[in-house]
Amino acid sequence: MSSERRVGRRGRRRFRGRAAVGLVAPVLAIALWQWVAAMGWVNPQVLPAPLDVWRKWVAYLLPLAPYESHAEGGWLSWALSGELPVDTIASLYRVALGFGIGAGLALPLGLAMGASPAVHAWVNPLVQVLRPIPPIAYIPLAILWFGLGNPPAVFLIALGAFFPVLMNTIAGVRQVDGIYLRAARNLGAGGATLFLRVILPAAVPSILSGARIGIGTAFIVVIVSEMIAVNNGLGYRILEAREYFWSDKIIAGMASIGLLGLAIDIGMNRLNNHLLRWHRGLEH
Structure with missing residues (x-):
């Protein structure tokens, strides 16, 4: 067996081991939750049991016609709406578009601010004034400027993704080790070569970290924006469930958001590890 295959198998075993350990706390929490609900210590309208949330989540997921069981009050006496796939696709579309716009604007500006003291001196004061303002504060203006629908939601998401990518890009460029720069200049590298072959590759780990934070922020903002403008x-489905006091559907929607966010973070982490294999090698 080749060494690469052995390393790959060890990596998969470590991942499965970490995943198993990570499941312990959620399983214990759900078991405790179910026990408290079964004992009747909480109002099911306020905190439904995990099994009730699971049934609602399945009904929210499956794209089937409404169905009622013959046994009144039986475990199949709930409608299957099939809204979850449609809602998930809509949310992911807004996240992808908003993140693409925000990161696409932040990356070149961050590179320019990190590489040029003059650009940094001109632009940084404005950035530092705008950066602490949360995207949620822009909701009234976003609706005023763009109306309702996708445009204000995409604007807010782009705003949420912009600053994490920008600040990490600036930091990545400005923190390049001076030894690399002096060595490149001694070898005759010009300004463009120095930037493309030394500064940019050295800043990639920080840029990818900013992208990971930015897409997480974008996913938070999309939920808030969907409660307002679309x-x-x-997010809209959770707000709808709140209006009708469907607490089981609220928790099912929250669980869907958590699982989707976890999947996105795992995907971004794996992408970072794949793109930064050379950097991992330098560290070890």
Whole structure:
């Protein structure tokens, strides 16, 4: 067996081991939750049992026609709406578009601010004034400027993704080890070569970290924006459930958001590890 295959198998075993350990706390929490609900210590309208949330989540997921069981009050006496796939696709579309716009604007500006003291001196004061303002504060202006629908939601998401990518890009460029720069200059590298072959590769780990934070922020902002400006998506569905006091559907929607966010973070982490294999090698 080749060494690469052995390393790959060890990596998969470590991942499965970490995943198993990570499941312990959620399983214990759900078991405790179910026990408290079964004992009747909480109002099911306020905190439904995990099994009730699971049933609602399945009904929210499956794209089937409404169905009622013959046994009144039986475990199949709930409707299957099939809204979850549609809402998930709508939310992911907004996240992808908003993150693409925000990161696409932040990356070149961050590179320019990190590489040029003059650009940094001109732009940084404005950035530092705008950066502490949360995207949620822009909701009234976003609706005023763009109306309702996807445009204000995408604007807010882009705003949420912009600053994490920008600040990490600036930091990554400005923190390049001076030894690399002096060595490149001694070898005759010009300004463009120095930037493309030394500064940019050295800043990539920080840029990818900013992208990971930015997409997480974008996913948070999309939920808030969907509660205000659109009529579909995971955030909208939670708001709708709140209006009718469907606490089981609220928790099912929250669980869907958590699982989707976890999947996105795992995907971004794996992408970072794949793109930064050379950097991992330098560290070890």
